[in-house]
Amino acid sequence: MKYKITAPKSPIYTSIKLPASKSISNRALILKALSNSPFPIENLSDCDDTKVMLEVFNSKTNTFDIGAAGTSMRFLTAYLSKIPGEWIITGSERMQQRPINTLVEALNTLGAHIEYLKNQGFPPLKIRGSALDGGDIFLSGGISSQFISALLMIAPTMEKGLTLHLEGDVISIPYIKLTLRMMEKFGVKCDWVDNVIKIFPNEYKPIPYLVESDWSAASYWYSIAALSNDAKIELKGLFQESGQGDSKVAELFQDLGVETEFKEDGVILTKTDRIAKKLFHNFINEPDLAQTFVVVCCMMGVPFLFTGLQTLKIKETDRIEALKAEMKKLGYVITDSHNSILEWDGERCEPEQTPVIATYEDHRMAMAFAPAALKLDNLTIAEPMVVTKSYPYFWEDLSKAGFSVDK
Template sequence: MLFTLHKSTLLETLPNIVITGSKSESNRLLLLQALYPELSIDNVSNSDDSEVMQKALASTSNQIDVSHAGTAMRFLTAFFVTQEGRELVITGSARMKERPIQVLVEALNALGADISYLESEGCPPLQIKGKSLSKDKVTLKANVSSQYISALLLIAPKLKNGLELTLEGKITSVPYINMTLDLLKQIGVDTNFTNNSIKVRPLENLNSQQQKLTVESDWSSVSYFYSIVALSPVGTEINLSYYKKDSLQGDSVLASIYIDFGVITTFNDNSITLLKQTDSQVETIDCELQNAPDIAQTIAVTCFGLGMSCHLTGLHTLKIKETDRLVALKTELEKLGARVDITNDALQLHTSTQITGNVNIATYHDHRMAMAFAPLALKTNLNIEDAMVVSKSYPTFWEDLKSIGFKISK
């Protein structure tokens, strides 16, 4: 479905926006809840990906289809190999069948799992025969997607001898690994992360103090409001719930990055207030985003909307997301009049003072493409193709934008 975003101005008084729980935290906790049924979770994400996780974990079918949900594919693969006696096939969309999973499959098989490929070598669909994993040591390249690492860590407490994971080289997305380890600690699991070695001890059952957790709202989703405030006049202010200063989410680095755009973040009891305090005093944004690659699209679009340049690095994992996000960003920004150079792990946006309006932005089945470009409606008219792809992580996105003054028609 194509949405037309008409050039908009924010309302003078903006409502408080409540953003659903973090997809990253929710999907980790949903897997842990499947391993430890006594665990209860509040503020679970209402995203498509988390619904896929919930349905798959509750299903008794011998075929699980995760559609476009990459996190679900990786986490569920690890989960189902531990389910003794159960045999099933896990598959997904056409794009999912192109996304690599060999690193995780080889690691699980090295621990004693029984996983085989049904179509292309190294990609879903997978045939899984659940069994008890007999080994407790495995080594991975450290620069792989953190989701492979987290998938292994999440099942580790239920392995007979736990897990000792060795990472070779420079580690990618450390905050997401730390998020997984912190959630494990919150339910009572003994973990140790020293240098390039991670050890997780087995845990049979939870005690009564570790049986209820609340999911923090999603920092990736709040990035679009940082962009909106940055693209708005000085004095624009918006309040968003539920957020905390000591967040586990790597994307919480937004609070410091957007200072360069003139946006100040104030942490309240369980919310944040974003204030456009001043126009940006810098001409270019230089960010290393290895630990927070999901906010690269938002930052690039913000810079373009403000006529700034940016140099974003540490983006090698973007090539294996819902689409090749670096190529997609270059293609769509250039439709709007930008000049963009990309490599395998970086994006350079050159300063441009003109924005070409009334163009169609393709989203490539990627929720973040739709949401990252939407704030440009504060500068010009544009059309978002396949606009409801946002339901993957933020189903109420368009309604929330309308509530603050965006003019949107179908």
């Protein structure tokens, strides 16, 4: 399947209700289960990753296929390790290529019983759930924050609690802080001093919970505002005091001509004339924004140097290689180094006459590239329904904003 995207000719004035945050929704589901809460989670995400989590919690079987849902794989592996019974968790072909050994080895050290069913270090997994001892554990601060969050959320249920020593530089700190902030709302506090996080044995308290809209999803509308000639876009459900690291997008887009006005129920984006000559940023705390900024900077002719991208290699696809390949189709030569840096110095190449953007089973590839249609006659996106992973009605919202989405 392919979608041909054509940009509107008129200014973009629209109001969009963004999807709920996938990151918050999936954490909330784990914390709801751990607290045995009877209360609902309001504004729960309806994306694929969250649907998978719900299916697992409502399932009568002991075998779970979570597809391409990376967050669900990490969180559920930790959660199931403490639930009595025998469980099997697997996923898509790509999921079975994404390493999970760091989390599994940490859990086994803390008293879990997890083994690999196919390739060492990768899903599928066989989990024999039981009470966990807990205690001290040492992990690199450079691992995925989802591994760390998975351990933190089950830490209060461990007999000795958990003392997590993070060695070296800690990446994606906002996601760890988001987890701890949500745990505190469910009644569990922690101590975080230097690189040591200590959580004592405790019981979560059941509470009702409201999920904020997704700042990652908002980034694509910031991109649309930046690439348009004239725009005023209202985005519903975003909080100014947000626990989401990707809320940084509001600050970063000031240098690409987008101003953010915070309202009680969301934000309003307006177009300005402020454009940086070159953009420098370390994305260590917000790696999911990298694809958006690579595309929009190239389309605006703004050279960039982006660092802190080491986790992009192990996402839904190798996002560094995917960005280089697809931007080349549009005539932009991007270079990478040290598996963590992307740079564009303005170098161009001959673009393909009718480029088709491959999405690599990666929702963010589709949504990051779609706004580029504003600077092109049109743009074709292959396998466009990958967006259901986090923003199921993205294409409908584009149409609402005046884009033509031809199937």
